[in-house]
Amino acid sequence: MALCLGQVFSKDKTFRPRKRFEPGTQRFELYKKAQASLKSGLDLRKVVQLPEGENINDWIAVHVVDFFNRINLIYGTVSEFCTERTCPIMSGGLRYEYRWQDGDDYKKPTKLPALKYMNLLMDWIETNINNENIFPTRVGVPFPKNFQQVCKKILSRLFRVFVHVYIHHFDSICSMGAEAHINTCYKHYYYFISEFSLIEHSELEPLVRKERAMTEKICN
Incomplete structure:
Protein backbone atom coordinates (compact mmCIF):
# COMPACT_ATOMS: atom_id res chain seq x y z
CA MET A 1 0.00 0.00 0.00
CA ALA A 2 2.82 2.44 0.78
CA LEU A 3 4.19 2.11 -2.74
CA CYS A 4 0.76 2.57 -4.30
CA LEU A 5 0.01 5.65 -2.24
CA GLY A 6 3.35 7.13 -3.15
CA GLN A 7 2.71 6.52 -6.82
CA VAL A 8 -0.84 7.89 -6.86
CA PHE A 9 -0.60 10.80 -4.44
CA SER A 10 1.94 13.55 -4.98
CA LYS A 11 4.50 13.47 -2.17
CA ASP A 12 5.12 17.21 -2.45
CA LYS A 13 1.51 17.72 -1.38
CA THR A 14 1.90 15.94 1.95
CA PHE A 15 0.07 18.15 4.43
CA ARG A 16 2.83 17.80 7.04
CA PRO A 17 6.40 16.46 6.83
CA ARG A 18 6.53 12.71 7.35
CA LYS A 19 7.40 11.49 10.82
CA ARG A 20 10.17 8.89 10.48
CA PHE A 21 11.44 6.13 12.74
CA GLU A 22 15.11 6.07 13.67
CA PRO A 23 16.95 3.18 11.95
CA GLY A 24 18.20 0.60 14.41
CA THR A 25 15.40 1.14 16.92
CA GLN A 26 12.74 -1.39 17.89
CA ARG A 27 10.07 0.89 16.43
CA PHE A 28 11.89 0.99 13.10
CA GLU A 29 12.07 -2.82 13.02
CA LEU A 30 8.38 -3.10 13.87
CA TYR A 31 7.57 -0.57 11.17
CA LYS A 32 9.52 -2.59 8.58
CA LYS A 33 7.72 -5.75 9.68
CA ALA A 34 4.33 -4.05 9.35
CA GLN A 35 5.21 -2.66 5.92
CA ALA A 36 6.43 -6.05 4.70
CA SER A 37 3.14 -7.63 5.78
CA LEU A 38 1.15 -4.93 4.00
CA LYS A 39 3.02 -5.46 0.75
CA SER A 40 2.78 -9.25 0.95
CA GLY A 41 -0.92 -9.28 0.13
CA LEU A 42 -1.92 -10.86 3.44
CA ASP A 43 -5.44 -10.40 4.80
CA LEU A 44 -5.42 -7.00 6.50
CA ARG A 45 -7.28 -8.48 9.47
CA LYS A 46 -4.17 -10.60 10.10
CA VAL A 47 -1.70 -7.84 9.27
CA VAL A 48 -2.92 -5.67 12.16
CA GLN A 49 -2.64 -8.41 14.78
CA LEU A 50 0.07 -7.98 17.40
CA PRO A 51 3.16 -10.02 16.43
CA GLU A 52 4.03 -12.68 18.98
CA GLY A 53 6.32 -11.40 21.71
CA GLU A 54 5.95 -7.71 20.81
CA ASN A 55 4.85 -4.94 23.15
CA ILE A 56 1.33 -3.71 22.37
CA ASN A 57 2.20 -0.06 23.03
CA ASP A 58 5.12 -0.19 20.60
CA TRP A 59 2.78 -1.74 18.00
CA ILE A 60 0.16 0.97 18.56
CA ALA A 61 2.79 3.73 18.45
CA VAL A 62 4.11 2.48 15.09
CA HIS A 63 0.63 2.45 13.60
CA VAL A 64 -0.44 5.82 14.98
CA VAL A 65 2.60 7.44 13.37
CA ASP A 66 2.11 5.52 10.12
CA PHE A 67 -1.58 6.48 9.88
CA GLU A 80 -6.37 22.59 -2.64
CA PHE A 81 -10.07 21.79 -3.06
CA CYS A 82 -10.78 22.24 0.67
CA THR A 83 -11.02 26.00 1.08
CA GLU A 84 -12.95 28.34 3.36
CA ARG A 85 -15.38 28.84 0.50
CA THR A 86 -15.95 25.16 -0.37
CA CYS A 87 -15.76 23.87 3.22
CA PRO A 88 -16.66 26.71 5.63
CA ILE A 89 -17.34 24.16 8.38
CA MET A 90 -15.40 21.03 9.33
CA SER A 91 -18.12 18.49 8.72
CA GLY A 92 -19.16 15.14 7.36
CA GLY A 93 -22.26 16.05 5.40
CA LEU A 94 -25.23 17.89 6.88
CA ARG A 95 -25.60 15.62 9.90
CA TYR A 96 -22.10 15.74 11.38
CA GLU A 97 -20.07 18.78 12.42
CA TYR A 98 -16.70 18.70 14.17
CA ARG A 99 -15.62 21.56 16.41
CA TRP A 100 -12.08 22.11 17.59
CA GLN A 101 -11.05 22.12 21.24
CA ASP A 102 -7.51 21.74 22.57
CA GLY A 103 -7.73 23.21 26.05
CA ASP A 104 -5.22 25.92 25.18
CA ASP A 105 -6.11 28.39 22.44
CA TYR A 106 -9.52 26.79 22.00
CA LYS A 107 -10.89 26.07 25.44
CA LYS A 108 -14.44 25.50 24.18
CA PRO A 109 -15.54 23.52 21.08
CA THR A 110 -15.19 26.04 18.24
CA LYS A 111 -16.70 25.96 14.76
CA LEU A 112 -13.96 26.33 12.13
CA PRO A 113 -13.47 25.95 8.37
CA ALA A 114 -12.26 22.45 7.51
CA LEU A 115 -8.81 23.62 6.39
CA LYS A 116 -8.21 25.51 9.63
CA TYR A 117 -9.41 22.52 11.61
CA MET A 118 -7.04 20.24 9.70
CA ASN A 119 -4.09 22.55 10.35
CA GLU A 132 9.12 12.03 24.44
CA ASN A 133 6.93 11.94 27.55
CA ILE A 134 4.09 10.46 25.48
CA PHE A 135 5.87 8.63 22.63
CA PRO A 136 9.23 7.67 24.19
CA THR A 137 11.88 6.57 21.71
CA ARG A 138 14.75 5.71 24.06
CA VAL A 139 15.27 2.05 24.98
CA GLY A 140 14.04 1.26 28.47
CA VAL A 141 11.87 4.35 28.84
CA PRO A 142 8.31 3.19 29.63
CA PHE A 143 5.16 4.48 28.00
CA PRO A 144 3.03 6.73 30.21
CA LYS A 145 -0.10 5.26 31.83
CA ASN A 146 -2.33 7.41 29.61
CA PHE A 147 -0.56 6.43 26.37
CA GLN A 148 -3.42 4.42 24.89
CA GLN A 149 -5.93 7.11 25.86
CA VAL A 150 -3.88 9.69 23.94
CA CYS A 151 -3.68 7.34 20.95
CA LYS A 152 -7.45 6.80 21.04
CA LYS A 153 -7.97 10.54 20.85
CA ILE A 154 -5.47 10.89 17.98
CA LEU A 155 -7.06 8.05 16.02
CA SER A 156 -10.62 9.28 16.59
CA ARG A 157 -9.64 12.71 15.27
CA LEU A 158 -7.84 11.19 12.28
CA PHE A 159 -11.04 9.31 11.51
CA ARG A 160 -12.71 12.68 11.01
CA VAL A 161 -10.30 13.34 8.15
CA PHE A 162 -11.55 10.18 6.43
CA VAL A 163 -15.14 11.31 7.02
CA HIS A 164 -14.53 14.73 5.49
CA VAL A 165 -12.56 13.41 2.52
CA TYR A 166 -15.04 10.63 1.72
CA ILE A 167 -18.14 12.81 1.99
CA HIS A 168 -16.88 16.13 0.60
CA HIS A 169 -13.89 15.35 -1.64
CA PHE A 170 -14.31 11.81 -2.92
CA ASP A 171 -15.04 13.07 -6.44
CA SER A 172 -11.57 14.64 -6.47
CA ILE A 173 -10.03 11.38 -5.24
CA CYS A 174 -11.86 9.47 -7.99
CA SER A 175 -10.75 11.95 -10.65
CA MET A 176 -7.15 11.11 -9.70
CA GLY A 177 -7.90 7.40 -9.96
CA ALA A 178 -6.92 7.02 -6.31
CA GLU A 179 -10.10 5.67 -4.73
CA ALA A 180 -8.76 2.10 -4.46
CA HIS A 181 -5.74 3.36 -2.54
CA PHE A 196 -7.56 -3.08 19.66
CA SER A 197 -10.88 -1.30 20.40
CA LEU A 198 -9.30 2.11 19.93
CA ILE A 199 -12.40 4.09 18.90
CA GLU A 200 -15.89 4.25 20.34
CA HIS A 201 -18.42 2.84 17.87
CA SER A 202 -20.40 6.10 17.97
CA GLU A 203 -17.42 7.91 16.43
CA LEU A 204 -17.64 5.63 13.37
CA GLU A 205 -21.27 6.43 12.69
CA PRO A 206 -20.72 8.97 9.86
CA LEU A 207 -19.33 6.21 7.61
CA VAL A 208 -21.51 3.33 8.79
CA ARG A 209 -24.98 4.87 8.59
CA LYS A 210 -27.12 3.17 5.96
CA GLU A 211 -26.98 6.11 3.52
CA ARG A 212 -23.19 6.44 3.94
CA ALA A 213 -22.29 2.79 4.44
CA MET A 214 -18.68 3.21 3.25
CA THR A 215 -17.30 1.00 6.01
CA GLU A 216 -19.57 -1.92 5.16
CA LYS A 217 -18.77 -1.64 1.45
CA ILE A 218 -15.02 -1.40 1.95
CA CYS A 219 -14.31 -3.58 4.98
CA ASN A 220 -16.73 -6.49 4.62
Missing part, protein backbone atom coordinates in the same frame (compact mmCIF):
# COMPACT_ATOMS: atom_id res chain seq x y z
CA PHE A 68 -0.63 10.09 10.60
CA ASN A 69 1.77 9.99 7.64
CA ARG A 70 -0.68 8.28 5.29
CA ILE A 71 -3.66 10.45 6.14
CA ASN A 72 -1.48 13.55 5.80
CA LEU A 73 -0.63 12.40 2.30
CA ILE A 74 -4.28 11.82 1.43
CA TYR A 75 -5.53 15.12 2.81
CA GLY A 76 -2.59 17.05 1.36
CA THR A 77 -3.65 15.87 -2.08
CA VAL A 78 -7.20 17.22 -1.77
CA SER A 79 -6.40 20.27 0.39
CA LEU A 120 -4.80 22.59 14.07
CA LEU A 121 -5.38 18.84 14.13
CA MET A 122 -2.12 17.99 12.39
CA ASP A 123 -0.18 20.44 14.59
CA TRP A 124 -1.70 18.87 17.68
CA ILE A 125 -0.92 15.31 16.58
CA GLU A 126 2.61 16.24 15.56
CA THR A 127 3.20 17.82 18.97
CA ASN A 128 2.00 14.68 20.70
CA ILE A 129 4.00 12.15 18.66
CA ASN A 130 7.15 14.28 19.04
CA ASN A 131 6.69 14.48 22.82
CA ILE A 182 -7.63 5.50 -0.05
CA ASN A 183 -10.05 2.60 0.41
CA THR A 184 -7.15 0.29 1.26
CA CYS A 185 -5.75 2.84 3.68
CA TYR A 186 -9.14 3.19 5.35
CA LYS A 187 -9.60 -0.58 5.49
CA HIS A 188 -6.19 -0.99 7.17
CA TYR A 189 -7.06 1.77 9.64
CA TYR A 190 -10.51 0.32 10.38
CA TYR A 191 -9.21 -3.21 11.04
CA PHE A 192 -6.48 -1.83 13.30
CA ILE A 193 -8.75 0.31 15.49
CA SER A 194 -11.25 -2.57 15.64
CA GLU A 195 -8.59 -5.12 16.61
Whole structure:
Protein backbone atom coordinates (compact mmCIF):
# COMPACT_ATOMS: atom_id res chain seq x y z
CA MET A 1 0.00 0.00 0.00
CA ALA A 2 2.82 2.44 0.78
CA LEU A 3 4.19 2.11 -2.74
CA CYS A 4 0.76 2.57 -4.30
CA LEU A 5 0.01 5.65 -2.24
CA GLY A 6 3.35 7.13 -3.15
CA GLN A 7 2.71 6.52 -6.82
CA VAL A 8 -0.84 7.89 -6.86
CA PHE A 9 -0.60 10.80 -4.44
CA SER A 10 1.94 13.55 -4.98
CA LYS A 11 4.50 13.47 -2.17
CA ASP A 12 5.12 17.21 -2.45
CA LYS A 13 1.51 17.72 -1.38
CA THR A 14 1.90 15.94 1.95
CA PHE A 15 0.07 18.15 4.43
CA ARG A 16 2.83 17.80 7.04
CA PRO A 17 6.40 16.46 6.83
CA ARG A 18 6.53 12.71 7.35
CA LYS A 19 7.40 11.49 10.82
CA ARG A 20 10.17 8.89 10.48
CA PHE A 21 11.44 6.13 12.74
CA GLU A 22 15.11 6.07 13.67
CA PRO A 23 16.95 3.18 11.95
CA GLY A 24 18.20 0.60 14.41
CA THR A 25 15.40 1.14 16.92
CA GLN A 26 12.74 -1.39 17.89
CA ARG A 27 10.07 0.89 16.43
CA PHE A 28 11.89 0.99 13.10
CA GLU A 29 12.07 -2.82 13.02
CA LEU A 30 8.38 -3.10 13.87
CA TYR A 31 7.57 -0.57 11.17
CA LYS A 32 9.52 -2.59 8.58
CA LYS A 33 7.72 -5.75 9.68
CA ALA A 34 4.33 -4.05 9.35
CA GLN A 35 5.21 -2.66 5.92
CA ALA A 36 6.43 -6.05 4.70
CA SER A 37 3.14 -7.63 5.78
CA LEU A 38 1.15 -4.93 4.00
CA LYS A 39 3.02 -5.46 0.75
CA SER A 40 2.78 -9.25 0.95
CA GLY A 41 -0.92 -9.28 0.13
CA LEU A 42 -1.92 -10.86 3.44
CA ASP A 43 -5.44 -10.40 4.80
CA LEU A 44 -5.42 -7.00 6.50
CA ARG A 45 -7.28 -8.48 9.47
CA LYS A 46 -4.17 -10.60 10.10
CA VAL A 47 -1.70 -7.84 9.27
CA VAL A 48 -2.92 -5.67 12.16
CA GLN A 49 -2.64 -8.41 14.78
CA LEU A 50 0.07 -7.98 17.40
CA PRO A 51 3.16 -10.02 16.43
CA GLU A 52 4.03 -12.68 18.98
CA GLY A 53 6.32 -11.40 21.71
CA GLU A 54 5.95 -7.71 20.81
CA ASN A 55 4.85 -4.94 23.15
CA ILE A 56 1.33 -3.71 22.37
CA ASN A 57 2.20 -0.06 23.03
CA ASP A 58 5.12 -0.19 20.60
CA TRP A 59 2.78 -1.74 18.00
CA ILE A 60 0.16 0.97 18.56
CA ALA A 61 2.79 3.73 18.45
CA VAL A 62 4.11 2.48 15.09
CA HIS A 63 0.63 2.45 13.60
CA VAL A 64 -0.44 5.82 14.98
CA VAL A 65 2.60 7.44 13.37
CA ASP A 66 2.11 5.52 10.12
CA PHE A 67 -1.58 6.48 9.88
CA PHE A 68 -0.63 10.09 10.60
CA ASN A 69 1.77 9.99 7.64
CA ARG A 70 -0.68 8.28 5.29
CA ILE A 71 -3.66 10.45 6.14
CA ASN A 72 -1.48 13.55 5.80
CA LEU A 73 -0.63 12.40 2.30
CA ILE A 74 -4.28 11.82 1.43
CA TYR A 75 -5.53 15.12 2.81
CA GLY A 76 -2.59 17.05 1.36
CA THR A 77 -3.65 15.87 -2.08
CA VAL A 78 -7.20 17.22 -1.77
CA SER A 79 -6.40 20.27 0.39
CA GLU A 80 -6.37 22.59 -2.64
CA PHE A 81 -10.07 21.79 -3.06
CA CYS A 82 -10.78 22.24 0.67
CA THR A 83 -11.02 26.00 1.08
CA GLU A 84 -12.95 28.34 3.36
CA ARG A 85 -15.38 28.84 0.50
CA THR A 86 -15.95 25.16 -0.37
CA CYS A 87 -15.76 23.87 3.22
CA PRO A 88 -16.66 26.71 5.63
CA ILE A 89 -17.34 24.16 8.38
CA MET A 90 -15.40 21.03 9.33
CA SER A 91 -18.12 18.49 8.72
CA GLY A 92 -19.16 15.14 7.36
CA GLY A 93 -22.26 16.05 5.40
CA LEU A 94 -25.23 17.89 6.88
CA ARG A 95 -25.60 15.62 9.90
CA TYR A 96 -22.10 15.74 11.38
CA GLU A 97 -20.07 18.78 12.42
CA TYR A 98 -16.70 18.70 14.17
CA ARG A 99 -15.62 21.56 16.41
CA TRP A 100 -12.08 22.11 17.59
CA GLN A 101 -11.05 22.12 21.24
CA ASP A 102 -7.51 21.74 22.57
CA GLY A 103 -7.73 23.21 26.05
CA ASP A 104 -5.22 25.92 25.18
CA ASP A 105 -6.11 28.39 22.44
CA TYR A 106 -9.52 26.79 22.00
CA LYS A 107 -10.89 26.07 25.44
CA LYS A 108 -14.44 25.50 24.18
CA PRO A 109 -15.54 23.52 21.08
CA THR A 110 -15.19 26.04 18.24
CA LYS A 111 -16.70 25.96 14.76
CA LEU A 112 -13.96 26.33 12.13
CA PRO A 113 -13.47 25.95 8.37
CA ALA A 114 -12.26 22.45 7.51
CA LEU A 115 -8.81 23.62 6.39
CA LYS A 116 -8.21 25.51 9.63
CA TYR A 117 -9.41 22.52 11.61
CA MET A 118 -7.04 20.24 9.70
CA ASN A 119 -4.09 22.55 10.35
CA LEU A 120 -4.80 22.59 14.07
CA LEU A 121 -5.38 18.84 14.13
CA MET A 122 -2.12 17.99 12.39
CA ASP A 123 -0.18 20.44 14.59
CA TRP A 124 -1.70 18.87 17.68
CA ILE A 125 -0.92 15.31 16.58
CA GLU A 126 2.61 16.24 15.56
CA THR A 127 3.20 17.82 18.97
CA ASN A 128 2.00 14.68 20.70
CA ILE A 129 4.00 12.15 18.66
CA ASN A 130 7.15 14.28 19.04
CA ASN A 131 6.69 14.48 22.82
CA GLU A 132 9.12 12.03 24.44
CA ASN A 133 6.93 11.94 27.55
CA ILE A 134 4.09 10.46 25.48
CA PHE A 135 5.87 8.63 22.63
CA PRO A 136 9.23 7.67 24.19
CA THR A 137 11.88 6.57 21.71
CA ARG A 138 14.75 5.71 24.06
CA VAL A 139 15.27 2.05 24.98
CA GLY A 140 14.04 1.26 28.47
CA VAL A 141 11.87 4.35 28.84
CA PRO A 142 8.31 3.19 29.63
CA PHE A 143 5.16 4.48 28.00
CA PRO A 144 3.03 6.73 30.21
CA LYS A 145 -0.10 5.26 31.83
CA ASN A 146 -2.33 7.41 29.61
CA PHE A 147 -0.56 6.43 26.37
CA GLN A 148 -3.42 4.42 24.89
CA GLN A 149 -5.93 7.11 25.86
CA VAL A 150 -3.88 9.69 23.94
CA CYS A 151 -3.68 7.34 20.95
CA LYS A 152 -7.45 6.80 21.04
CA LYS A 153 -7.97 10.54 20.85
CA ILE A 154 -5.47 10.89 17.98
CA LEU A 155 -7.06 8.05 16.02
CA SER A 156 -10.62 9.28 16.59
CA ARG A 157 -9.64 12.71 15.27
CA LEU A 158 -7.84 11.19 12.28
CA PHE A 159 -11.04 9.31 11.51
CA ARG A 160 -12.71 12.68 11.01
CA VAL A 161 -10.30 13.34 8.15
CA PHE A 162 -11.55 10.18 6.43
CA VAL A 163 -15.14 11.31 7.02
CA HIS A 164 -14.53 14.73 5.49
CA VAL A 165 -12.56 13.41 2.52
CA TYR A 166 -15.04 10.63 1.72
CA ILE A 167 -18.14 12.81 1.99
CA HIS A 168 -16.88 16.13 0.60
CA HIS A 169 -13.89 15.35 -1.64
CA PHE A 170 -14.31 11.81 -2.92
CA ASP A 171 -15.04 13.07 -6.44
CA SER A 172 -11.57 14.64 -6.47
CA ILE A 173 -10.03 11.38 -5.24
CA CYS A 174 -11.86 9.47 -7.99
CA SER A 175 -10.75 11.95 -10.65
CA MET A 176 -7.15 11.11 -9.70
CA GLY A 177 -7.90 7.40 -9.96
CA ALA A 178 -6.92 7.02 -6.31
CA GLU A 179 -10.10 5.67 -4.73
CA ALA A 180 -8.76 2.10 -4.46
CA HIS A 181 -5.74 3.36 -2.54
CA ILE A 182 -7.63 5.50 -0.05
CA ASN A 183 -10.05 2.60 0.41
CA THR A 184 -7.15 0.29 1.26
CA CYS A 185 -5.75 2.84 3.68
CA TYR A 186 -9.14 3.19 5.35
CA LYS A 187 -9.60 -0.58 5.49
CA HIS A 188 -6.19 -0.99 7.17
CA TYR A 189 -7.06 1.77 9.64
CA TYR A 190 -10.51 0.32 10.38
CA TYR A 191 -9.21 -3.21 11.04
CA PHE A 192 -6.48 -1.83 13.30
CA ILE A 193 -8.75 0.31 15.49
CA SER A 194 -11.25 -2.57 15.64
CA GLU A 195 -8.59 -5.12 16.61
CA PHE A 196 -7.56 -3.08 19.66
CA SER A 197 -10.88 -1.30 20.40
CA LEU A 198 -9.30 2.11 19.93
CA ILE A 199 -12.40 4.09 18.90
CA GLU A 200 -15.89 4.25 20.34
CA HIS A 201 -18.42 2.84 17.87
CA SER A 202 -20.40 6.10 17.97
CA GLU A 203 -17.42 7.91 16.43
CA LEU A 204 -17.64 5.63 13.37
CA GLU A 205 -21.27 6.43 12.69
CA PRO A 206 -20.72 8.97 9.86
CA LEU A 207 -19.33 6.21 7.61
CA VAL A 208 -21.51 3.33 8.79
CA ARG A 209 -24.98 4.87 8.59
CA LYS A 210 -27.12 3.17 5.96
CA GLU A 211 -26.98 6.11 3.52
CA ARG A 212 -23.19 6.44 3.94
CA ALA A 213 -22.29 2.79 4.44
CA MET A 214 -18.68 3.21 3.25
CA THR A 215 -17.30 1.00 6.01
CA GLU A 216 -19.57 -1.92 5.16
CA LYS A 217 -18.77 -1.64 1.45
CA ILE A 218 -15.02 -1.40 1.95
CA CYS A 219 -14.31 -3.58 4.98
CA ASN A 220 -16.73 -6.49 4.62
